[in-house]
Amino acid sequence: MKQATSPVESSTGASPYVSVVIPVYNEEENLPELARRLFATLDTQPYSYEIIFVDDGSADRSWEIICRLHQEHPEKVRGLQFIRNFGQHPAIFAGFQAVHGQVIVTLDADLQNPPEEIPKLVAKIEEGYDTVGGWREIRQDSFFRRLPSAFINWLMSKVTGVYLRDYGCMLRAYRRSVIDSINQCHESTSFIPALANSFARRITEVPVQHAERTRGQSKYSLVKLIRLNFDFMTGFSHLPIHFVGVTGLLIALAGLGFGVFLMLRRLWVGPEVEGVFTLFAILFVFAGLQMFGLALIGEYVGRIYREVRHRPRFVVREELGEVERG
Ligand code: UDP
Numbered sequence: 081m082k083q084a085t086s087p088v089e090s091s092t093g094a095s096p097y098v099s100v101v102i103p104v105y106n107e108e109e110n111l112p113e114l115a116r117r118l119f120a121t122l123d124t125q126p127y128s129y130e131i132i133f134v135d136d137g138s139a140d141r142s143w144e145i146i147c148r149l150h151q152e153h154p155e156k157v158r159g160l161q162f163i164r165n166f167g168q169h170p171a172i173f174a175g176f177q178a179v180h181g182q183v184i185v186t187l188d189a190d191l192q193n194p195p196e197e198i199p200k201l202v203a204k205i206e207e208g209y210d211t212v213g214g215w216r217e218i219r220q221d222s223f224f225r226r227l228p229s230a231f232i233n234w235l236m237s238k239v240t241g242v243y244l245r246d247y248g249c250m251l252r253a254y255r256r257s258v259i260d261s262i263n264q265c266h267e268s269t270s271f272i273p274a275l276a277n278s279f280a281r282r283i284t285e286v287p288v289q290h291a292e293r294t295r296g297q298s299k300y301s302l303v304k305l306i307r308l309n310f311d312f313m314t315g316f317s318h319l320p321i322h323f324v325g326v327t328g329l330l331i332a333l334a335g336l337g338f339g340v341f342l343m344l345r346r347l348w349v350g351p352e353v354e355g356v357f358t359l360f361a362i363l364f365v366f367a368g369l370q371m372f373g374l375a376l377i378g379e380y381v382g383r384i385y386r387e388v389r390h391r392p393r394f395v396v397r398e399e400l401g402e403v404e405r406g
Pocket residue numbers: 102103104105106107136165166167168171187188189190192225297298299300
């Protein structure tokens with residue numbers, strides 16, 4: 081029988097208790113200090129740990145530095161290298177598949193998320209939460225980086241029904257069972273905080289510090305951000321296609337209403353000039369119906385998409401007695 085929400089089981093044998101997963105894309109300037117601060121923080125904790133760096137196809141010396149760190153600390157540092165740049169979330173997915181720990185922490189490599197906050201997150205998991213999100217109380221990013229984030233945060237809270245102050249912060253901790261569920265998802269694009277919450281029962285947020293990026297620059301261009309938001313929107317809801325459908329239906333109805341109005345007007349006032357407006361009314365009805373039809377197809381495609389993703393349909397927390405499952 082599996083007990084998922086009790087304080088985390090202590091690690092057995094050689095496997096570490098905490099796994100830290102870090103996606104790295106051209107962060108050679110940040111890695112040495114990051115490693116130093118990680119060791120300084122985690123070495124003072126009573127638990128064992130491992131750090132998994134996932135090099136997301138860096139073109140600089142990042143992988144060299146990771147290799148050196150692994151040589152110096154083979155017990156504590158592991159690494160994965162992608163052949164090319166696949167993106168932050170795929171990198172974290174790869175890390176998740178490699179973790180051995182009971183508590184899994186994700187962290188950015190650029191030192192914007194202070195490693196010193198990790199013990200705080202781990203403590204929350206031990207309190208019994210399944211996922212713990214860092215919430216950047218004072219966010220040190222430019223206005224143009226914050227604006228799309230604010231929008232996506234609002235949208236995610238609405239779509240997932242889980243209100244969080246900060247979906248975008250990647251300083252987060254997860255219980256092992258949540259990661260096991262995520263590892264059963266075979267979709268190629270996804271937004272990890274939202275996916276994790278769909279497998280968690282108790283979710284919380286803790287305020288964390290946020291630093292300005294002092295070395296290197298943000299790896300998220302506007303295009304990349306938009307793509308991420310689309311991944312999220314199409315991965316977690318049919319909202320856009322519903323919107324198209326409802327708009328189409330409204331236009332068709334408006335066209336119909338207009339037609340009826342013109343007919344009544346013809347009876348009372350007489351025909352309008354050369355029937356132009358009647359044509360408009362008919363056009364609106366057809367244009368609206370076409371849009372609605374498009375959305376209907378979209379709905380079917382969306383359902384096929386949901387099927388091919390093969391996300392687990394449910395996750396059992398506990399079983400009493402022998403439960404037959406087909
Ligand atoms: N990152 C990555 N692959 C990418 C983009 C980013 O692995 O294609 C990593 C990056 O090295 C960093 C983290 O994801 O560790 C967050 O990226 P960044 O700081 O550029 O994003 P921002 O802070 O602007 O959201």
